[in-house]
């Protein structure tokens with residue numbers, strides 16, 4: 001499954017970021033294989049408003065099915081929920097997050 | 106001529122000065138542009154003749170026509186739109202929208218976006234058009250559109266007093282940019298002078314002729330005088346602290362009714378400003 005991660009760094013040993021929309025790195029992972037699909041510096045990070053919506057739009061438009069990160073803000077949450085994106089909150093490394101995500105019910 | 110009355114922060118006596126000017130000068134109009142807290146009416150007691158709701162256009166999406174191409178969301182720099190093809194839905198975050206009209210402009214499907222009015226405040230006109238005030242609705246993110254909307258109601262009296270919002274942000278700039286002269290009202294305290302200094306920077310940036318009125322001046326008035334000297338600005342008037350004035354103010358009695366001799370001071374001041382800008 002194509003999973004979005006709000007990441008603090010660009011590899012699997014990086015932490016899940018502690019802020020969702022303003023995370024340092026936007027990462028996409030194939031959850032079964034752990035393959036990194038994208039890992040880019042978050043271009044929206046320093047925006048003044050609507051950052052949550054921008055990141056949610058990125059997730060929806062790029063066909064992600066789930067999003068791993070900290071709690072999302074209200075606007076992002078409603079957009080992601082409408083888009084049927086599964087929200088998985090996690091604190092720790094991305095590797096551990098993936099393991100927990102794959103074991104979820 | 107349009108004379109704006111501004112101050113670096115609230116509570117310096119901006120309203121005392123602007124309402125006194127209005128009440129002292131012949132053929133004057135008073136425009137309250139402090140839309141988040143209009144209070145000139147308390148001192149002027151205008152007879153309101155007209156009250157109009159003011160609105161801005163915002164997009165409304167027809168999901169039966171929309172093809173969910175995402176062009177609108179991509180074009181919206183304020184991220185007020187989320188297009189969700191999976192759910193055949195468009196989410197619109199009204200509080201982020203700045204009514205720029207770009208989404209409608211870029212939409213390839215006629216009728217997918219129509220603009221609908223969103224009310225943001227009220228404009229009241231009274232005293233034969235010589236009194237105008239705007240009140241921003243609670244929760245509206247920017248006062249700028251309403252302030253620019255008020256300008257359409259400004260009459261062509263000889264002297265138009267613009268009561269500016271306090272501070273140094275966009276609504277202040279929106280108010281000052283159409284004025285011919287700016288009066289900055291301050292109190293002679295370290296904080297007051299600091300805020301005055303910020304306000305002065307803006308006025309100079311806008312290249313508006315300007316002067317200072319020191320309100321509640323007391324033994325610390327030298328602070329304001331020194332500042333004015335160092336920045337080479339004229340002090341137009343000093344209003345000494347007076348218990349009588351403060352008490353009257355708290356009851357909504359204008360300064361020039363408590364101390365009528367100020368009327369001639371304010372009249373003179375306007376004539377001096379007229380000479381300065383001519």
Ligand code: SF4
Nearest residue numbers: 171172174175177212
């Ligand atoms: S641009 Fe028009 S057609 Fe495309 S998603 Fe927006 S509203 Fe729909």
Ligand code: SF4
Nearest residue numbers: 181202203205206208
């Ligand atoms: S009017 Fe402008 S700010 Fe509002 S949704 Fe459309 S593009 Fe965005």
